[in-house]
Amino acid sequence: MQSLTLEDIAQLAGVSRSTVSRVVNDHPNVSQRVRQQVWEIIQQTGYQPNLAARSLASQRSNIIGLVIPRSVSNLFIDPYFPRLTQGVAQACNESNYTLSLFLFHTEQDERNLLPRISRPGLVDGIVLQSTNADDGLFLQLSQSGIPFVVAGRPMRVLDASYVDVDNIAGAYSAVRHLVHLGCRRIGTITGPLTTTAGLDRLEGFKRALSESNLDFDEQLCTEGDFTEGGGYYGAQRLLPHKPEALFVASDIMALGALRAIHETGLAVPGDIVVVGFDDLPIADRANPPLTTVRQPIRILGIKLVETLLDILEKGPEPPRRVIFGTELVIRESCGANRSATQMARS
Amino acid sequence: MQSLTLEDIAQLAGVSRSTVSRVVNDHPNVSQRVRQQVWEIIQQTGYQPNLAARSLASQRSNIIGLVIPRSVSNLFIDPYFPRLTQGVAQACNESNYTLSLFLFHTEQDERNLLPRISRPGLVDGIVLQSTNADDGLFLQLSQSGIPFVVAGRPMRVLDASYVDVDNIAGAYSAVRHLVHLGCRRIGTITGPLTTTAGLDRLEGFKRALSESNLDFDEQLCTEGDFTEGGGYYGAQRLLPHKPEALFVASDIMALGALRAIHETGLAVPGDIVVVGFDDLPIADRANPPLTTVRQPIRILGIKLVETLLDILEKGPEPPRRVIFGTELVIRESCGANRSATQMARS
DNA sequence: AGAGAAATTGGGAGCGCTCCCAATTTCTCT
DNA sequence: AGAGAAATTGGGAGCGCTCCCAATTTCTCT
Numbered sequence: 090m091q092s093l094t095l096e097d098i099a100q101l102a103g104v105s106r107s108t109v110s111r112v113v114n115d116h117p118n119v120s121q122r123v124r125q126q127v128w129e130i131i132q133q134t135g136y137q138p139n140l141a142a143r144s145l146a147s148q149r150s151n152i153i154g155l156v157i158p159r160s161v162s163n164l165f166i167d168p169y170f171p172r173l174t175q176g177v178a179q180a181c182n183e184s185n186y187t188l189s190l191f192l193f194h195t196e197q198d199e200r201n202l203l204p205r206i207s208r209p210g211l212v213d214g215i216v217l218q219s220t221n222a223d224d225g226l227f228l229q230l231s232q233s234g235i236p237f238v239v240a241g242r243p244m245r246v247l248d249a250s251y252v253d254v255d256n257i258a259g260a261y262s263a264v265r266h267l268v269h270l271g272c273r274r275i276g277t278i279t280g281p282l283t284t285t286a287g288l289d290r291l292e293g294f295k296r297a298l299s300e301s302n303l304d305f306d307e308q309l310c311t312e313g314d315f316t317e318g319g320g321y322y323g324a325q326r327l328l329p330h331k332p333e334a335l336f337v338a339s340d341i342m343a344l345g346a347l348r349a350i351h352e353t354g355l356a357v358p359g360d361i362v363v364v365g366f367d368d369l370p371i372a373d374r375a376n377p378p379l380t381t382v383r384q385p386i387r388i389l390g391i392k393l394v395e396t397l398l399d400i401l402e403k404g405p406e407p408p409r410r411v412i413f414g415t416e417l418v419i420r421e422s423c424g425a426n427r428s429a430t431q432m433a434r435s
Numbered sequence: 436m437q438s439l440t441l442e443d444i445a446q447l448a449g450v451s452r453s454t455v456s457r458v459v460n461d462h463p464n465v466s467q468r469v470r471q472q473v474w475e476i477i478q479q480t481g482y483q484p485n486l487a488a489r490s491l492a493s494q495r496s497n498i499i500g501l502v503i504p505r506s507v508s509n510l511f512i513d514p515y516f517p518r519l520t521q522g523v524a525q526a527c528n529e530s531n532y533t534l535s536l537f538l539f540h541t542e543q544d545e546r547n548l549l550p551r552i553s554r555p556g557l558v559d560g561i562v563l564q565s566t567n568a569d570d571g572l573f574l575q576l577s578q579s580g581i582p583f584v585v586a587g588r589p590m591r592v593l594d595a596s597y598v599d600v601d602n603i604a605g606a607y608s609a610v611r612h613l614v615h616l617g618c619r620r621i622g623t624i625t626g627p628l629t630t631t632a633g634l635d636r637l638e639g640f641k642r643a644l645s646e647s648n649l650d651f652d653e654q655l656c657t658e659g660d661f662t663e664g665g666g667y668y669g670a671q672r673l674l675p676h677k678p679e680a681l682f683v684a685s686d687i688m689a690l691g692a693l694r695a696i697h698e699t700g701l702a703v704p705g706d707i708v709v710v711g712f713d714d715l716p717i718a719d720r721a722n723p724p725l726t727t728v729r730q731p732i733r734i735l736g737i738k739l740v741e742t743l744l745d746i747l748e749k750g751p752e753p754p755r756r757v758i759f760g761t762e763l764v765i766r767e768s769c770g771a772n773r774s775a776t777q778m779a780r781s
Numbered sequence: 782a783g784a785g786a787a788a789t790t791g792g793g794a795g796c797g798c799t800c801c802c803a804a805t806t807t808c809t810c811t
Numbered sequence: 812a813g814a815g816a817a818a819t820t821g822g823g824a825g826c827g828c829t830c831c832c833a834a835t836t837t838c839t840c841t
Contacts, residue, residue, distance in 0.1 A: 092555045094827055105791045110829065118789060120837095141496060141556030142827035144487035145796050152535070171517050178538035182547075187557065189498070190536045192524035201528075209438045210487030210797085211533065317720055348720060374663055374694060440797055451821045456799065464819060466807095488797035491826050556827085 093136045102130045113138055144210055152187045153177075153397060154212040156202070158220045159193040167315065167341055168369045169386060170218075173240060176390020177216055184398060186213075202226060207233045214397045219243050219251070219285060236405060238397045240389065242285040250400060250409040252392045256286055259382040259415035260293025260336065263364045266380075266417055267334045268301040270425055272362065276309035276332035278323035278342055287312075290338045290366060306330075313342045320345025328353055333361060334423075340365040340372045340381055347375060347422075358424030368418050380423035383416040439482045448476045459484055490556055498533045499523075499743060500558040502548070504566045505539040513661065513687055514715045515732060516564075519586060522736020523562055530744060532559075548572065553579045560743045565589045565597070565631060582751060584743045586735065588631040596746060596755040598738045602632055605728040605761035606639025606682065609710045612726075612763055613680045614647040616771055618708065622655035622678035624669035624688055633658075636684045636712060652676075659688045666691025674699055679707060680769075686711040686718045689725055693768075704770030714764050726769035729762040 095113075099106045104123060111119050112127040119127075130136075144150040155177050157170060174190070181188040189212060193199040203226065206212060217230065219241030230237055231249065239251040267275050277294050280287025291310075298305050308330045313319035320342030327335065328349065337343040343365030350357055357363055357377055365372055368383035396409050419425055441459075445452045450469060457465050458473040465473075476482075490496040501523050503516060520536070527534040535558060539545040549572065552558060563576065565587030576583055577595070585597040613621050623640050626633025641651050654676045659665035666688030673681065674696065683689040689711035696703055703709055703723055711718055714729035742755050765771055 137554045139556040141490035146829040179540040182544045190534050194525040198528045208483040210485040492799040
């Protein structure tokens with residue numbers, strides 16, 4: 090299967106290499122007649138330009154890297170990442186980019202990241218999942234000069250471009266809803282407070298309390314880690330303090346909280362109400378179906394790629410920031426039997 | 436950030452381009468003295484070879500494509516795929532290959548697959564998720580001459596290399612276990628019968644029945660689709676026929692089945708026992724914890740890459756076949772309170 | 782019809798490597 | 812010491828494109 094080259098096609102079509110290149114790349118300045126003639130040969134022969142050669146000559150690979158650091162890729166099981174990945178993949182397909190995925194199993198892997206990823210000729214730019222635990226990585230990446238955009242507001246790199254949802258407003262709307270339902274003792278299982286998602290959702294929680302003239306009670310706040318187990322143990326710590334309601338910072342943790350609550354013999358929403366965050370498909374199948382804050386994960390993935398491509402085209406300045414709104418999806422776990430939904434926008 | 440080339444390093448080290456190339460690629464026939472000297476310059480300058488240039492010159496990209504067809508990538512949410520992807524990524528890291536991920540959102544995307552993926556200079560080989568719905572794709576791929584290996588036994592392409600688990604033996608062991616526990620009316624929610632995983636697990640189910648002198652009852656068999664909803668509706672169809680036990684062909688479907696069973700007021704394992712397949716992390720957190728057939732998903736991913744690399748090195752003949760054993764993990768949903776586990780090997 | 786402008790086409794150089802072979806250096810052995 | 816073999820080193824060609832500029836062709840206008 091010796092594959093054809095531009096030169097072969099040129100010979101077959103009786104034109105020059107340059108002309109074939111122009112046809113393939115849809116450049117102007119080729120006469121209709123010649124263009125058609127060349128296309129015919131291309132169709133007949135099934136010619137495909139060699140991407141390595143194109144990368145080398147044009148100094149662009151048309152490859153985007155999706156980097157999920159180790160501290161979060163343990164959670165790759167969490168449906169959040171597959172969703173995000175689907176969005177990123179979809180946008181890549183549409184823009185004719187190839188998606189390369191960088192996951193890490195060991196610390197060793199991760200330390201090799203930058204050397205590996207920043208090799209010239211590999212990726213044109215990077216979509217990087219936000220995480221605090223890998224500061225070094227962020228800094229190195231900034232310094233390497235390779236264009237990147239962050240999924241979720243980064244913790245310290247202040248001038249980076251990122252795409253995020255409005256976690257503060259999302260949490261705020263959920264907790265205000267609980268207040269409106271008459272809850273007073275509202276507890277929360279937060280995300281990891283080393284992530285901006287964790288911090289922002291806690292911030293929204295606090296704001297909603299203070300605007301409702303409720304005090305923030307340390308005893309009703311415990312840190313989780315976005316895993317089912319984290320939700321389970323978090324709820325176990327909180328339940329002795331008799332909360333009427335729990336705002337849990339992710340659906341997966343909310344499932345764990347429900348498990349802990351059921352084990353103690355309490356009923357949801359009869360004895361205690363629960364609200365999650367994410368609106369993953371499982372939220373609807375939980376027992377009881379989970380009231381939760383929906384975030385548009387797939388759209389986030391698409392927007393990340395679009396933002397990165399914009400940076401590739403027009404340069405990194407000024408830093409791009411895109412914040413998506415969230416939507417409170419009311420189901421049974423909060424005890425409000427309305428099926429209406431309510432928007433929260435930044 | 437003008438990046439350095441081989442030639443630059445050669446000049447700095449006072450040797451030729453060829454010698455630097457040999458050092459970088461760890462080729463023999465370089466004197467210790469020169470090798471060290473060149474390495475020092477490389478370290479100091481942080482030189483990284485340009486991958487596009489290397490691809491073009493060596494005719495190998497060191498990129499592996501992971502292709503998940505549309506008919507299954509809807510299920511990318513299913514933790515199975517993220518797991519598999521992690522294994523594939525891990526093996527790629529270890530072998531210094533880059534992983535490119537091909538997911539599809541629309542039919543259009545998918546029809547473009549082969550043209551896109553088979554472009555010269557893009558990937559050296561492909562790991563393809565098995566699926567029946569995309570026969571054309573398989574055939575085209577075989578004909579294109581691009582090396583590939585299939586995750587899961589493919590339906591029709593008989594001479595393809597693949598890596599799979601022994602689904603028949605896995606299902607067999609689960610059902611035999613149910614028989615040993617005294618169950619007689621055993622139902623099953625199968626996987627899609629357009630997949631070899633679905634067919635093989637049904638085959639194992641039937642064999643276990645027949646070896647136990649139990650008849651296969653059409654009414655106790657219904658086809659599912661590996662989704663939670665599929666398990667839910669499948670159980671609803673089966674429950675009127677009063678099964679004592681259900682063998683459900685995936686954990687995700689088993690969760691749906693549990694939901695349906697609980698809704699009818701029946702208790703697990705009191706009134707009906709349930710066994711799943713996969714041993715995803717959620718299996719352990721189900722209510723009650725799920726007895727299930729464990730398959731080594733991550734290992735599967737690793738082996739897929741190893742097999743592909745072997746094919747790249749030694750050619751596609753003869754076709755490689757790797758079958759992993761499964762392990763029956765006994766928890767509470769089957770009513771056997773032993774914590775022991777029992778091996779099933781092909 | 783013919784000059785000048787505009788559009789189209791072709792060819793050279795270059796992207797940064799690998800790979801081969803010839804040239805050079807170093808080693809081994811009597 | 813010096814011939815012959817072995818190890819090391821260097822340079823040319825080539826991988827298959829893009830991009831630039833010069834050459835050629837076609838169009839436009841009086």
